[in-house]
Each structure stands twice: as structure tokens, then as C-alpha cells.
Amino acid sequence: MRSTQVDNVVIEWLGHAGFVLKGQGRIVYIDPYMLPDGPGYEGDAxxxxxxxxxxxxxxxxxxxRVRGSTTTTIIPEKMSLQFKGDARRIIEGxxxxxxxxxxxxxxxxVPAYNLDKPNHPRGNGxxxxxxxxxVRIYHAGDTDLIPEMKDVNADVVLLPISTIYTMGEEEAAEAAALIGPKVAIPMHYGHVEGTESDPQRFKELVNERAPGIEVIILQDQ
Structure with missing residues (x-):
């Protein structure tokens, strides 16, 4: 299952940390990466x-591939890439x-950073x-379990579980329990790092700590 639906919003996992959110009137991509082959994505963002x-x-x-002539692209202030058209730079907050x-x-x-790793210093992402x-959907980015997560109000959380560059399954399960969404979806595994067993472990941990949260494990193919 590549996608799931929460109320009127379809959440499709593109693999790794990439998602496309499809509402009744808008299509939002987050970190598109290694898009699946075939039609269906060209210029529709x-x-x-x-x-x-x-x-x-x-x-x-x-x-x-997904960017069209009217697409708005939102990028962190410190990114070096330049975009033509409607591109806006942002900072946390x-x-x-x-x-x-x-x-x-x-x-x-919202903030996303590492606490004890050098890969993602605060302010870069x-x-x-x-x-x-x-429907409120939280994409955590590449981050550890950080204090600011206690302030996140979301119905759906998309959480990295890869351990090496981000929080692992244990921390991600803590994050889910702290935030208290309806649905938690693991990401950031299976391509660059992490294994296919990681999401199952994440699901077990969430079920132990916050059994009211539904964990949905999506497939990227």
C-alpha cells in the first residue's frame, strides 16, 4: 500500500522522506525524491x-518533474539552490x-535538528x-527527538526512524506518544539507511506506549 487516506486527504509515500499530500483542491509535495516511474506526477504540484x-x-x-509553471516552492533560507518562478525562503518559526x-x-x-549528531545543525533544515x-500533517524533516515536539499539534505525523542521521525507532515512538496524533507513519528508511524491519519495530513501540495511535506502514512500490 503506497498511500492512505485521512478524512479527505490522501497521503502517498514516494519513498525515503518524500510524500505527496492530495486534498480536494491542492496537491502538496514534501521532499520529492526518486519518484516512481510512469505518469501521474508531471507538473501537478x-x-x-x-x-x-x-x-x-x-x-x-x-x-x-513535479514543478509546474504555477507551483510555489518553499525552501529553507540557507539552501544554496536557486529556483525560478514562485520560490520563497523561510526560517523556523x-x-x-x-x-x-x-x-x-x-x-x-518548525524546528528540525540533531542533538548529538553533526549532520543536521539547528538552522540548516x-x-x-x-x-x-x-487535516494537520507534521513532516518532521531530518531530526532527533527535540523539545519543540511537545508543541506540535497534528492529526498525522511523518517521522524518521533511521537512527544514523535522525532519531531511531525508540525516539520516534517517544515523539509519537508526546505529540499524540491519530496516525503515525514512519519514513526515512530502506533507501539511504535503515532496514525494512525498522518500521515494524516502530509500530510495536508505539503500540506499547500509545496504543490509541494508529501506525500505518506504507510501501514505496
Whole structure:
């Protein structure tokens, strides 16, 4: 199962940390990477959100494929890539909501960083909370379990579980329990790092700590 539906929003995993969120009126991509072959993605993005500049999150080929003439691309301030058209630079704490919403989609820019690893220093990358058709979806980006997660209000959380560059299954399960969403979806495994057994372990840990959260393990093929 590549996708799941929460209320009126379809959440499709593209693999690794890439997702496409499809509401009734808008299509939002987050970190598109190694898009599946075949039709269905060409130029259909209303909004693209990039969390940071690492190759497995900012893939120029995938971005070109989904980006159309009217696409709005949201990028962290410190990214070196330049984009033509409607591209906006953001920093953590920015609120693209209300009158500042992007094409009617509320977007909150939240911290994402490592606590005890050198790979993702604070300020280089971000996470996002996207409110689409009333569903709040938190994409954590590449991050450890950080104090700011206690302030996240989300119906769905997309959490990395890879251990080496981000939090692992244990920390991710703690994050899910701390936030208390309806649905938790693991990501950031199986391509660059992590194994196919990691999401099952994550699911077991969440079921132990917060049995009211539904863990959905998506397949990228």
C-alpha cells in the first residue's frame, strides 16, 4: 500500500522522506525524491516543501518533474539552490497561515535538528505542519527527538526512524506518544539507511506506549 487516506486527504509515500499530500483542491509535495516511474506526477504540484539541501531530500530531477509553471516552492533560507518562478525562503518559526497561507494551505515552519549528531545543525533544515482540508500533517524533516515536539499539534505525523542521521525507532515512538496524533507513519528508511524491519519495530513501540495511535506502514512500490 503506497498511500492512505485521512478524512479527505490522501497521503502517498514516494519513498525515503518524500510524500505527496492530495486534498480536494491542492496537491502538496514534501521532499520529492526518486519518484516512481510512469505518469501521474508531471507538473501537478501546487506547492513543494523542501526540508533541507541533502541529496535525498532535495532531488533536482524529481523537483523538475513535479514543478509546474504555477507551483510555489518553499525552501529553507540557507539552501544554496536557486529556483525560478514562485520560490520563497523561510526560517523556523515562520507561519504561512491565514492571510499568508499559500494557495489556501496553512503551513507552519518548525524546528528540525540533531542533538548529538553533526549532520543536521539547528538552522540548516526545518520541518513542516501542513493543514490541508482541515487535516494537520507534521513532516518532521531530518531530526532527533527535540523539545519543540511537545508543541506540535497534528492529526498525522511523518517521522524518521533511521537512527544514523535522525532519531531511531525508540525516539520516534517517544515523539509519537508526546505529540499524540491519530496516525503515525514512519519514513526515512530502506533507501539511504535503515532496514525494512525498522518500521515494524516502530509500530510495536508505539503500540506499547500509545496504543490509541494508529501506525500505518506504507510501501514505496
Amino acid at each position: 501546487d506547492i513543494i516543501l523542501l526540508t533541507h539541501e541533502h541529496f535525498d531530500h532535495c532531488d533536482p530531477e524529481s523537483i523538475r 515562520d507561519l504561512l497561515t491565514g492571510d499568508l497561507a499559500i494557495k489556501g494551505v496553512n503551513i507552519e515552519v 526545518v520541518g513542516y505542519i501542513v493543514e490541508l482540508d482541515g
